Amino acid sequence: MLRLLLAQLLMGLAISVSSAQTIKVASIHHSRLDAGSDDKGYTLNGATMIKTALPKLTNTANFGPGGKVPYSLSITHTFTASGSITATSLAPFDILFIGPTFGGSFPVTQAEQIAIKAWSAQPGKVVILAEQPANYPVTAYYGYTLREGNTDPTTVRPGDSVTKLFTGVFGEATSMTQGGTSQGYFSTDCFSTVIATNADDKPTIIFASATRDVLIADTDFFTIVGNTMSEGPVIDPTNDTDKFWGNLWAWAVNEVVKPGAVSNPVAASVTPACSGTNGTITFTSPVGNTSDGQAYQYSINGSTYQTNPTFTNVPTGTYTISSRTSSACPVTSGGTVTVKGPPDAPGLGALIQPGCGATTGTISLTGLPASGNYVLTRTPGGLIPSATSGTTYTDKEVGQGGYSYMVTNADGCSSPASALINIVASQAPQILRVQLQLPSCGKANGEVIVTARGEGSLTYSLDGINFSSQPVFKNLTPAKYLLTVRDANSCSSTQALELIQPPLPSIAAVNVVVTSCGGANGAISLTVTGGVKPLGYSLDSTTFQPNGSFTNLRSGTYRAIVKDSVGCTSGVTIPIAPSQSPTIDSVRTSQTACGEQTGELTMYARAASAMMYSLDSVYFQNQPFFARLKADRYAVYVKDALGCITKTMAQVEEDCSASVSMPSAFSPNQDGLNNNWTIHFRPARVTIMNLTIFNRWGEVVYNRKEFELSSGDPLWDGTINGQIAPAGVFAYHLDVQFDPQRLSRYSGTVQLIR
Structure with a gap:
């Protein structure tokens, strides 16, 4: 039985079409095998599959207009001659089913194997390969080793989210069984996705991601030899093999109609992205070892391989990446990766500085990439949209300050920053730094501190009218300001400023969890908007915490x-309502008779809601009265409608003052041991109102009335009318008067032993 990997191979894809379409299927004819081969029937038109697998594909209720899959399957059993499988003969078909391909006269040739795999690599061309473990030329050409095993069942393994195979339109399949004398499995993993495994965790169904084909380790899943697939055209919704077979072909049809993207298992990354002569190429897939323990090998030139997936000190250039394993797996190419190099930093040509009264200058750059399609960035200032080509560029109307330039070429590689270029108006002051202290808490407490340099003494203004020799402005309200710095020559520089009032903290919402059962289990949760982070929260104005939840x-x-x-604050007053648990005022009990369960218990309690009562805190009842109790110490519980529980203890006492005990046998043989049938009780003396003893036939053999005894006195000495009674079992009735109000009656048997 196979444990199928539910999440593998997207069988659940809904196939949406506007009109019916026929899918052309090719199946290798059973006559391709030797006439005497036992496996001649292991093809779609062979003896072992023609009653099970084939009719389910030709049933239009399964595959056809109005069927579960609205595509008809046109199946051609062909390729009878050796060498007949070619690119040309395969071209008309969409799906190729391959059963066992071994046999003495007509095995699949290497040229045919190459044609099959090349055909399958095309989008919308699907191979379903189910060879037998004894020989597997096509499976081997895919790069997998097919072994004979002896293991059933297997379990589901979680698969990838792209290709789920076993949860399709024909229902979810979870378990299948291989038939025959041996069970196949794959022992080599060559860049595949494992779909199903056997009980030894060996792959039995795999998805060849490079060609999007399905490889199955044993044809006997679907033959009469396997005895797991039902006969006839109907896909049994209770038969996992039937459902898997239907879902497998539904997936193949969907792959023909909407081909999935071929997954290339070889991938690598380049770091840094633009490294020049010291790039690093690191293979990110595959890594580690294959499922059978083979190490992966890697190459960036197609000829030299190493086991380390990282190549260092790689110069600029384009490299073809590939991977292989140490034995049977073929080389798999991952395409190319490029180690890119950065361009040179822009050079400085002419520099024109602004004069007094002017605010901008001009910077001419040289040495830009001749290939064009570059991006030129100025810091500060950002992207220069007009600079995309040409080896020189003139940056006009550049304001005062220091600038550097960086160019990013068409490969996305950025140059180092150019040398710092300063635009300085020799007769205008420079605003070097402006420090802002924003107003807070709704007060006029903003502040601006200016650092500037220029000719002579500098004056400062925030409105362009009122100037001061002090570079500090205090008690400012939130507003936009125009800072002006003016030198002794009346040359000035300006800078726009804005003092923004940060939003005040505000408690926008309060969530209260009231206490229950009178406990300290209430909670407050605050939702706050505004404020300058981080915020502190408190319920006592002294101790603050970093979050608004209090429990x-x-x-x-x-x-x-x-x-x-x-320091800005906001507050709100929050009440938490009180609560209480039920109150047990008293518990009254009545005694139980000695050794019996006749005691009673009644609880007297009060609460604000309906109450329930229990003696074990699990099962509660509506009534406070409990009967048929034995002598014990009980934990009693009262629960109100809110689930609050109060507990106390109560004792049920036992009354054994009116009980007697008598042996079940005695031996009146005068040996000094158990010679009499005696009676024991707690009072000093009791009155025996009646003692009657019967033999086995119900005849009275002894009777005595109204006599007093002390505890331990004999009731009967074992004689009948003065004669020794025979051994046997005797019945008795006994009435005991403990006091005038209590008369107890006892019946039973006693054995006389000789």
């Missing part, structure tokens, strides 16, 4: 405060 609170009134990093 384990008792009932009461709380003052919640939120404070931001500049």
Whole structure:
């Protein structure tokens, strides 16, 4: 039985079509095998599959207009002659089913294997390959080793999210069994996705991701030899093999109609992206070892391989990456990767500085990439959209300050920054630095501190009218300002400023969890907007925490405060309502008779809602009365409608003052041991109102009335009318008067032993 990997191979794809279409299927004819081969029937038109697998594909209720899959399968059993499988003969078909391909006269040739794999590599061309473990030329050409095993069943393994095979339109399949004398499995993993495994965790169904084909380790899943697939055209919804077979072909049809992207298992990354002569190429797939323990080998030139997936100190250039394993797996190419090199930093040509009264200058750059299609960036200033080609560029109307330039070429590689280029108006002051302290808490407490240099003494203004020799402005409100710095020559520089009032913290919402059962289990959760992060939260205005959730609170009134990093606060008063548990006022009990369960217990409690009562805290009842109790110490529980529980203890006592005990046998043989049938009780003396003893036939053999005894006195000495009674079992009735109000009656048997 196979444990199928549910998440493998997207069988669940819904096939949506606007009109019916016929899918052309090729199947290798059973006559391709030797006439005497036992496996001659292991093809779609062979004896072992013609009653099970084939009719389910030609049933239009399964595949055809109006069927579960709205495509008809036109199946041609062909390729009878050796060498008949070619690119030309395969071209008309969409799906190729291959059963066992071994046999003495007509095995699949190497040229045919090459043609099959090349045909399958085309989008929309699908191979379903199910060879037998004894020989597997096509499977081997795919790069896999097919072994004979002896293991059933197997379990489901989670697969990838792209190709799920076993949850399709014919229902979910979870388990299949291989038939025959041996069970096949794949022992080599060559860049595949394992779909199903056997009980030894060996792959039995795999998805060859490079060609999007399905390889199955044993044809006997679908033959009468396997005895797991039902006969006839109907896909049995209770038969996992039937459902898998239908889903497999539904997936193949969908792959023909909407070919999936071929997965290339070889991939590598280049770091740094633009390294020049010291690039690193690291293979990201495949890594580690194959499922049978073979190490992967890697190459960036197609000839030299190494086991380390990382290649260092790689110069600029384009490299073909490929991978292989140490034995049977073929080389798999991953395409090319490019180690890119950065361009040179832009050079400085002419520099024109602004004069007094002017605010901009001109910078001419040289040495830009001759190939064009570059991006030129100025810092500060950002992207220069007009600079995309040409080896020189003139940057006009550049404001005062220091600038560097960087160019990014068509490969996306960026140059180092150019040398710093300063635009300086020799007769205008320079604003070197402006420090802003934003106003907070709704107050006029903003501040601007200016650092500048220029000719002579500098004056400063925030409105262009009122100037001061001090570069500090205090008590500012939120507003936009135009900073002006003016030198002794009346040359000035300006800079726009804006003082923004950060939003004040505000408690936007309060969520309260009230206490229950009178405990400290209330909670408050605050939702706060605004404020300068980080925020602090408190319920006592002293201790602040970094979040607005408070737990384990008792009932009461709380003052919640939120404070931001500049000291602005907001508060709200929050009540938490009280709660209480049920109260047990008393528990009354009545005694149980000695050794019996006749005791009773009644609880007297009060609560704000309906109450329920229990003696074990599990099963509760509506009534406070409990009967048929034995002597014991009981934990009693009362629960109200809110689930609050109160517990106390109660004792049920036992009354053994009116009980007697008598042996079940005695031996009146005068040996000094158990010579009499005696009676024991707690009082000093009791009155025997009646003692009657019967033999086995119900005849009275002894009777005595109204006599007193002490505990331990004999009731009967084992004689009948003065004669020794025979050994046997005797019945008795006994009435005991403990006091005038209590008369107890006992019946039973006693054995007389000789």
